[in-house]
Amino acid sequence: MSSQSINPRIGQAFGPEFSDTSIAETQAILAQAKIGFEAWSTAPIRKRAETLNAIADALDLNSEVLVEIADLETGLGVPRLTGEVGRTSFQIREFAKAINAGRFVTPEIDAAVDAAVPVGHPELIRALSPIGIVVVFGANNFPFAFSVLGGDSASALAAGCAVIAKAHPSHPQTSTRVFEIAAKALADHGFPSGVFSLIYGVEAGVVALKSELVSAGAFTGSRNGGRALFDIAQSRENPIPFYGELGSVNPVVALASGLEDPKTFAASYLDSLLLGNGQFCTNPSILFVPTGSPAISEIESQIAERSPSPFLSPSTKSTHDANRTKLSKILGSQPVKGKSVQGEGLFSAPAIIESTVAQVASNVEALATECFGPTGLVITYSSLPELLSVIDQLEGALAGAVFASADDADAVAVCRAIAQKVGRLAWNSWPTGVAVSIGQQHGGPYPASTSSIHTSVGLHAITRFLRPVSYQSLPKEIAAQLI
Amino acid sequence: MSSQSINPRIGQAFGPEFSDTSIAETQAILAQAKIGFEAWSTAPIRKRAETLNAIADALDLNSEVLVEIADLETGLGVPRLTGEVGRTSFQIREFAKAINAGRFVTPEIDAAVDAAVPVGHPELIRALSPIGIVVVFGANNFPFAFSVLGGDSASALAAGCAVIAKAHPSHPQTSTRVFEIAAKALADHGFPSGVFSLIYGVEAGVVALKSELVSAGAFTGSRNGGRALFDIAQSRENPIPFYGELGSVNPVVALASGLEDPKTFAASYLDSLLLGNGQFCTNPSILFVPTGSPAISEIESQIAERSPSPFLSPSTKSTHDANRTKLSKILGSQPVKGKSVQGEGLFSAPAIIESTVAQVASNVEALATECFGPTGLVITYSSLPELLSVIDQLEGALAGAVFASADDADAVAVCRAIAQKVGRLAWNSWPTGVAVSIGQQHGGPYPASTSSIHTSVGLHAITRFLRPVSYQSLPKEIAAQLI
Numbered sequence A, B: 001m002s003s004q005s006i007n008p009r010i011g012q013a014f015g016p017e018f019s020d021t022s023i024a025e026t027q028a029i030l031a032q033a034k035i036g037f038e039a040w041s042t043a044p045i046r047k048r049a050e051t052l053n054a055i056a057d058a059l060d061l062n063s064e065v066l067v068e069i070a071d072l073e074t075g076l077g078v079p080r081l082t083g084e085v086g087r088t089s090f091q092i093r094e095f096a097k098a099i100n101a102g103r104f105v106t107p108e109i110d111a112a113v114d115a116a117v118p119v120g121h122p123e124l125i126r127a128l129s130p131i132g133i134v135v136v137f138g139a140n141n142f143p144f145a146f147s148v149l150g151g152d153s154a155s156a157l158a159a160g161c162a163v164i165a166k167a168h169p170s171h172p173q174t175s176t177r178v179f180e181i182a183a184k185a186l187a188d189h190g191f192p193s194g195v196f197s198l199i200y201g202v203e204a205g206v207v208a209l210k211s212e213l214v215s216a217g218a219f220t221g222s223r224n225g226g227r228a229l230f231d232i233a234q235s236r237e238n239p240i241p242f243y244g245e246l247g248s249v250n251p252v253v254a255l256a257s258g259l260e261d262p263k264t265f266a267a268s269y270l271d272s273l274l275l276g277n278g279q280f281c282t283n284p285s286i287l288f289v290p291t292g293s294p295a296i297s298e299i300e301s302q303i304a305e306r307s308p309s310p311f312l313s314p315s316t317k318s319t320h321d322a323n324r325t326k327l328s329k330i331l332g333s334q335p336v337k338g339k340s341v342q343g344e345g346l347f348s349a350p351a352i353i354e355s356t357v358a359q360v361a362s363n364v365e366a367l368a369t370e371c372f373g374p375t376g377l378v379i380t381y382s383s384l385p386e387l388l389s390v391i392d393q394l395e396g397a398l399a400g401a402v403f404a405s406a407d408d409a410d411a412v413a414v415c416r417a418i419a420q421k422v423g424r425l426a427w428n429s430w431p432t433g434v435a436v437s438i439g440q441q442h443g444g445p446y447p448a449s450t451s452s453i454h455t456s457v458g459l460h461a462i463t464r465f466l467r468p469v470s471y472q473s474l475p476k477e478i479a480a481q482l483i
Helices: A023-042 A045-061 A063-074 A078-100 A151-159 A172-188 A202-210 A223-234 A262-278 A294-303 A314-331 A357-361 A364-368 A384-392 A411-419 A459-465 A476-482 B023-042 B045-061 B063-074 B078-100 B151-159 B172-188 B202-210 B223-234 B262-278 B294-303 B314-331 B357-361 B364-368 B384-392 B411-419 B459-465 B476-482
Strands: A002-007 A012-019 A108-110 A124-130 A133-137 A162-167 A196-200 A214-220 A242-245 A251-254 A286-290 A351-356 A375-381 A397-403 A422-427 A466-472 B002-007 B012-019 B108-110 B124-130 B133-137 B162-167 B196-200 B214-220 B242-245 B251-254 B286-290 B351-356 B375-381 B397-403 B422-427 B466-472
Touching: A002 A063, A002 A172, A012 A172, A023 A124, A023 A133, A023 A162, A023 A196, A023 A202, A045 A063, A045 A078, A045 A151, A045 A172, A063 A078, A063 A172, A078 A151, A078 A459, A133 A151, A133 A202, A151 A162, A151 A214, A151 A459, A162 A172, A162 A202, A172 A196, A196 A202, A202 A214, A202 A223, A214 A223, A214 A459, A223 A242, A223 B223, A251 A384, A251 A411, A262 A294, A262 A375, A294 A351, A294 A375, A314 A351, A314 A364, A314 A375, A351 A357, A357 A364, A357 A375, A357 A384, A375 A384, A384 A411, A397 A411, A411 A422, A411 B476, A459 A466, A476 B411, B002 B063, B002 B172, B012 B172, B023 B124, B023 B133, B023 B162, B023 B196, B023 B202, B045 B063, B045 B078, B045 B151, B045 B172, B063 B078, B063 B172, B078 B151, B078 B459, B133 B151, B133 B202, B151 B162, B151 B214, B151 B459, B162 B172, B162 B202, B172 B196, B196 B202, B202 B214, B202 B223, B214 B223, B214 B459, B223 B242, B251 B384, B251 B411, B262 B294, B262 B375, B294 B351, B294 B375, B314 B351, B314 B364, B314 B375, B351 B357, B357 B364, B357 B375, B357 B384, B375 B384, B384 B411, B397 B411, B411 B422, B459 B466
Parallel strands: A133 A162, A133 A214, A162 A196, A214 A242, A251 A286, A251 A397, A286 A375, A351 A375, A397 A422, A422 B466, A466 B422, B133 B162, B133 B214, B162 B196, B214 B242, B251 B286, B251 B397, B286 B375, B351 B375, B397 B422
Antiparallel strands: A002 A012, A108 A124, A124 A466, B002 B012, B108 B124, B124 B466
16 A cells, blocks of 8 residues: 545645555564664653754754645645644744753652651652653644644653654655654754654554554544544553544534624634634534524625635545535535535535524434534524533534623523533634643543543643653662652 | 342351342432532532531541441451541542642633734633543452542542442442441532442443443452453443553562561561552562572561461452462462461462562563462562563553662662553552552553553542633633633
8 A cells, every 4th residue: 555645726646655664664663663762761851852942943944845745735825834834843842841841741759758647658759751652643634733743743752752653645745754854853863763753554553553562642633533543542452542632523602792793703703614624623613603693694695705725635525525415414404605616626615504403403413523624514593591402412522612792691601511512612712723832722522532631732732641650768869860 | 139248257248238229220320410510510619628528527437337347348457447547538638638729620821922823822721620420430458448438539529520439349338338428428518419429230330331421430450340341431432531440460679789688678578468468459469589589588487477367358369369379380389378277267378479580581471460469479580681671571560669779780770670660669668558649659551550641549640530621712700600
């Protein structure tokens, strides 16, 4: 098996073919990773941070050529991709800064207490150690920020783990180039090649995930793919943590008090819905508006003027189209469409599908159908109890939003209901746009994530790869060399 | 199905029969737990802490009668059980104190940054919310500290979760009495019964663990039982975190420099090995000593003088006896035994089984065989490389120990090797004795735990049940009511 880039704007393959990594090659890479882990995990934090900063600098230096390749492979456009490289290097530097400042990695010293048990105890130093070798499965929709050197790899490397990244088949050239940049910076800093490796193909990824040498997995992508890998990680003889950020149907509720300017509201909704052709895990998949709201006709008339952007890959388009058709059929509602594009490119017209709480309540599958593309489900509700009851039927999601005025008497109840279902609740703002920051939570109840208590974006992401070890009564001279 | 207490000292059943909770009853309890969760999770932290303290006070007040029942059911003895009640109430108060002080539960405020992305971002308040309803499966060897109101329940309740505890069939009377004490304190503080529930029987536990209403599971017990429940939790349509603290074969290494007083060393080893009849998850299962060390003959002569204590249950004894026989057969080494007890009680003579690194290296199953009783494996090594290579073959463990002098040139390498395998490394002290403290880590790589990055003892245990939710740009008046 092999993969080759496809230009989504014209639907044509181009560039070299990338052969899948064989089982033997994967095993050699795993053996190298063990050596890499030993070197990287025992390197001083300062050296680790310095190397991460060098990787970030090298990414920035190569931004132009990286963006050019990625644009041909993904069709996401130069401005967006340039911003994404900046976000990716920023993310790496933020992790480097955090560990350099001792954040997350400073041992917690619990001094001995001289008293009878249960109060008394010996000295305990709780140190956070890198968990081991991590396999990272990147996403197709962020060829930089959630791919080879994205948040999963950056946080795992910052934690002191070795990383084996699987290249996404929809951007193999970008993956390879990014990997080479990082590999060179690591080698320049004297680290062995096993600190960071790249593999190609599903089989190689599965072999790595099943390996006894591997201690954790991380994934961003579809629900089906993520669940399959999660099941592999959990059914190992020794299960390992698998941090999957899977699909998400993100709910947005507009109360009447949040809809005072229907025109602006409709425009900002469509901006968020159609950003990156709707291929965002934080896409505002379901919008709840009051029955009879003027926002609905505004959305209908504005979407007619919206043009499509290309899909990332043929399979992304075909899955989206199938899900849109399914949603339309389940709810018995024809899509209200925007403009089309003719030709061989990977395009579908933007669309919304309208329904009511009564309809979806008897077709709950609709609430769990992620289109991952330029399709929004707009659901009208007629009362607060009806709204709260349908929110209770939602699956877990990465993000949700509430539009209301702060003095709306219903706002708290609606926020509380949404917060039960999501990892992030945005107020009077759309769920797209995930800041890389200490307060970020990008992860929600399943199926949004396989571990709702962790985040894959923001500094807390590093805790996924740190394993606490308590050292009891260790002499100072040993502690100095060990911790 | 039903369960009845057995007095281990005489091997005879006594007291009432406890019928297993039926499926219908379990479903009613789950529905109550949903109501309980709503009340408990939204109660002010101060009220939650006050109620936890009242539960702790009630436990202490009833200590004498609780210990009397538990001693008849477990044979662990009045002094140990009295200490354990104190540890259990202390643990509950420590969690109450932590949340009252805002520890773990204070939201992290990440102020808005007015700059271009990726640096700029809206305000994010990262709050830790209770994950939901938690099912707790207690252990047989700690009828208080790791059972109905043990560390799992205490940390889940402190986090704001509702708890459904499954009674352990080897101490149903103790479980019921402890539950009643907690239930009364909760009712006295105005909380509905669903905050804390008790169920009986494996089937009821499985029904609860599979329920859509449940968000996490916690378990302390055997590897087989824990793995079966872990698999159920992970193969749900929506997998949930399952924190299993399973079996552990804990390695202790004595370097020659740590054996200068073989007599005292042997005595302290046997004290730790035979504490609670060896039925501790931190039992020093495997002791590595240098070939020809005088400690070996000391251990042999001292164990001859040691008397057995009763097993917790008939199945604990039969499993132990079968594993001792298996270990002896695998290694071709007859146990060196202590004293026996005649009669119907659940006793086996204490014993050690001696072997060498060369022998176990070709029979690695021996390194993974937990006897969970008064049996120690003593392995001699002839060189540092041989020792390090056998440590590399060990499975994950809860705790390990190294005995050496601080200026021993080999000590750091040995500590580093052991630390890779364990959650806690004790220096010149035995692994038994797990302090309830902020620096504690009670959890190691599988099979010690199903989640090596979490602890089941100490204050950090609460993080298992807290799910981060980020609130973006929330107005102050809404935040005040919501977070």
